Amino acid sequence: MKIAIMAGDGIGPEVVAQAVKVLRHVLPQAETEEAPVGLAGIETRGVPLPDETLALAKRADAILFGAVGGPDEASLPREQRPGTGLLKLRKELTLFANFRPAFMFPELIGASTLKPEIVDGLDLVILRELNGDIYFGEPRGIETGPSGERYGINTMRYTESEVERIAHAAFQAARRRRGKVCSVDKANVLETMQLWREVMTRVGREYPDVELSHLFIDAAAMTLMRAPKQFDVIVTGNMFGDILSDAAAMLTGSIGMLPSASLGLDRKGLYEPVHGSAPDIAGQDIANPLAAILSFAMLLRESLGLEDKAQEVESAVRSVLAGGYRTADIYQPGTHRVGTEEMGDAVVQALQARRAA
Numbered sequence: 001m002k003i004a005i006m007a008g009d010g011i012g013p014e015v016v017a018q019a020v021k022v023l024r025h026v027l028p029q030a031e032t033e034e035a036p037v038g039l040a041g042i043e044t045r046g047v048p049l050p051d052e053t054l055a056l057a058k059r060a061d062a063i064l065f066g067a068v069g070g071p072d073e074a075s076l077p078r079e080q081r082p083g084t085g086l087l088k089l090r091k092e093l094t095l096f097a098n099f100r101p102a103f104m105f106p107e108l109i110g111a112s113t114l115k116p117e118i119v120d121g122l123d124l125v126i127l128r129e130l131n132g133d134i135y136f137g138e139p140r141g142i143e144t145g146p147s148g149e150r151y152g153i154n155t156m157r158y159t160e161s162e163v164e165r166i167a168h169a170a171f172q173a174a175r176r177r178r179g180k181v182c183s184v185d186k187a188n189v190l191e192t193m194q195l196w197r198e199v200m201t202r203v204g205r206e207y208p209d210v211e212l213s214h215l216f217i218d219a220a221a222m223t224l225m226r227a228p229k230q231f232d233v234i235v236t237g238n239m240f241g242d243i244l245s246d247a248a249a250m251l252t253g254s255i256g257m258l259p260s261a262s263l264g265l266d267r268k269g270l271y272e273p274v275h276g277s278a279p280d281i282a283g284q285d286i287a288n289p290l291a292a293i294l295s296f297a298m299l300l301r302e303s304l305g306l307e308d309k310a311q312e313v314e315s316a317v318r319s320v321l322a323g324g325y326r327t328a329d330i331y332q333p334g335t336h337r338v339g340t341e342e343m344g345d346a347v348v349q350a351l352q353a354r355r356a357a
């Protein structure tokens, strides 16, 4: 078994190093291979997704990914933006289904922005379509019109088959959970989203045991803050899913707690925290590595089929939180503040303690 390690930029290498510690403990026999991506790819090979990085991704059984992003990216051409490497990787591997669970660890209820009764017991998953939408649609670019004035253009585009496959993924996920899908769109304004809603409704008829509802993205954002526990699976497009999942982070206390799995046509998947490269805290040993570690647990479950080991890692995270360990982002008075490395070590120690017991 081969696991590709793509740590990326900023806090990416810091948090991935902790997930790799856990990997070495849980899967000592696993072969790992590292490759540069994002700014690290640009600096070493001149492009955000070097050919050998893509080749490794294709060879590997699964990819453990950190985060990409660097300075000035908002004004750079597409080929030079670190994020382009990640978008291309997701597209090249046809990883179209991005599962972003938001789970409330009871120990962190006080760290949530919301009242305890609103988040206690929260357990939802945002299923973000990852290969289409305005992040990929053509035409795109900054052009000059006939009057000489420049304009920017991006295109929200979904084919029926792209919506169908993410719809099936949503309904099947709901069958394994609490049997509810909420499809989030903007069908009151956008034709792309009218098609999205039509296809979701049609595919939904094949799953009569799953309850399907629809919300517009603006109301969904509000409902996610007002009464998030009513959701089970939220399925939505690439951009709305990107935004909603960062918002969901604040329900659970911190974006440093949110893992994700990007899946496609076979068992190969890419596993990454929902957060970015966080340049504001990089290099200070304060980033929360639990999202990266929980992403590795998803890797064990989804790509390797090692449910027991996935649960072992998740239990170790739970016991570390119960033991009072907190990085700065989830710190509360009365708990024990630790750095990134110490948090990784604490998870490994919790795994060792379980084995010894």
Ligand SMILES: NC(=O)C1=CN([C@@H]2O[C@H](COP(=O)(O)OP(=O)(O)OC[C@H]3O[C@@H](n4cnc5c(N)ncnc54)[C@H](O)[C@@H]3O)[C@@H](O)[C@H]2O)C=CC1
Pocket: 011, 015, 066, 067, 068, 069, 070, 071, 073, 083, 086, 254, 255, 256, 272, 273, 274, 275, 276, 277, 278, 279, 280, 281, 286, 287, 288, 289, 291, 329
């Ligand atoms: N999947 C990826 O690789 C992503 C990359 N990015 C890139 O990351 C860079 C920074 O983007 P931002 O918008 O600032 O988003 P971000 O997610 O990197 O950071 C947002 C805020 O959350 C905090 N934060 C993030 N991860 C944390 C962790 N593990 N522990 C504690 N605090 C954490 C940061 O300090 C910051 O205050 C940009 O270059 C952006 O393009 C952003 C999102 C996803």
Ligand SMILES: CC(C)CC(=O)C(=O)O
Pocket: 083, 084, 086, 087, 242, 274
């Ligand atoms: C390159 C971006 C789309 C990354 C991002 O914000 C995400 O995947 O959540």
Ligand SMILES: [Mg+2]
Pocket: 242, 243, 246, 274
């Ligand atoms: Mg994002």
